[in-house]
Amino acid sequence: MKKANWQRVMAVGVCGGVLTCGGAVQPAAADDTPPRITQAFADPRPGEAIGIALLNYKRAPGVHLVAESPVFAAPIRMDDPAAATAGYGVKAPIPASARPGSYPLVVKAGAKVVARDTIHVQPQKRPSVEVDEDGTQRPGTKVNVFFDDLYPGETGTSFTARSTAFAAPVRLVHDKKSWDNTRIFNAFDVPLPHTLHDGTYTVWVTDAHGARKAETRLEVRSARPGDDDYLGRTDGPALFKGSEHLFDARAKGVTVAAGRTVYVRWQDAYPDPGEEERMTATSPAFQAPAKLTFDLPKGHEGDDPVFWGPARIKPGLKPGSYPVTVVSHRGRVRKTGFLTVTQDPSRDDGQGGIPTAVWAGGAAGAFVLGAAAVLLVRSRNRRRGSTA
Secondary structure: OOOOHHHHHHHOOOOOOHHOOOOOOOOOOOEEEEEEEEOOOOOOOOOOEEEEEEEEOOOOOOEEEEOOOOOOOEEEEEOHHHHEEEOEEEEEEEEOOOOEEEEEEEEEEEEEEEEEEEEEEEOOOEEEEEEEOOEEEOOOOHHHEEEOOOOOOOOOOEEEEEEEOOOOEEEEEEOOOOOOOOOOEEEEEOOOOOOOOOOOEEEEEEOOOEEEEEEEEEEEEEOOOOOOOHHOOOEEEEEOOEEEEHHEEEEOOOOOOOOOOOEEEEEEHHHHHHHHHHOOOOOOOOOOOOOOOOHHHHOOOOOOEEEEEEEEOOOOOOEEEEEEEEHHHHEEEEEEEEEEOOOOOHHHHOOOOOOHHHHHHHHHHHHHHHHHHHHHHHHHHHHHHHHO
């Protein structure tokens, strides 16, 4: 992108066009580029709103900028703080009664027209529900549900999305931050069970009275040979001794004492959907399976996503080499690393495996018993001598 164009984009995206920069945006470059109107959320339906900004115009002090169109209920003040849209210029509502068609748009500085454009109003659309943008999903993934209820006469505030693909009905929440469409209801991160069978599922929305308002289709298909997430691109399991040594992990050669903690790392460029919450590592050396947490920020730039977590070694475990296994992609991938376990420090004192405290206590006890025996013998000898 050329420098001049980048500056123009930043003027609208960061400063909010003529509104939040305290007037018209300054010219992006010292040239004769004419003033230009930009529209955010263009091609609206009746009842929606667009954002309007003016580029390449220097407003004279004391001169107000006003946007006018036959489709507006009233002229739009370009410097009205109440119309701020946090980066999209000023809010320009399209009345719900507007008819579909093309309407001229002008921006005036005082009585002078400084820029022209056209607003294209689209036809009304019946209430509709959408599951993400791509209708095909994997079992175990999470989806977003959007319900668009912008239609004359629609006034409900309580809606629920239902489907046999969902584990339970999903409550839709009114998106109060949406200024361009005030009738948007949604739900985010709705899980699809990882046991869900392939097929086509109906998703429908009901209102507070159970009446069906809209429906759509959701295609579910498991990974197949040739898909990136069928086998993924895995690396591990690798082992390391401290959370700060994540990238020093090795598949072999890591030694840890029984009763202590070791960490397991696993990487996969294309995890099976849902594995982010159910990845584990197992080993006969572990007290319990190790939960591996999905930690994308831990990866270096360009590295594959990382899973990692701690595992407690069984106290008193016999020294030796133990396998550490990760199974992923629904059992299609199984990989093993190896961990060397040494003697539990609390049980190893160099005295044949007897704990130091026990050995010391036993030695002290033996000393006391030995001393008592000597005293007893001397006492008996004294008594015999006196008798003789």
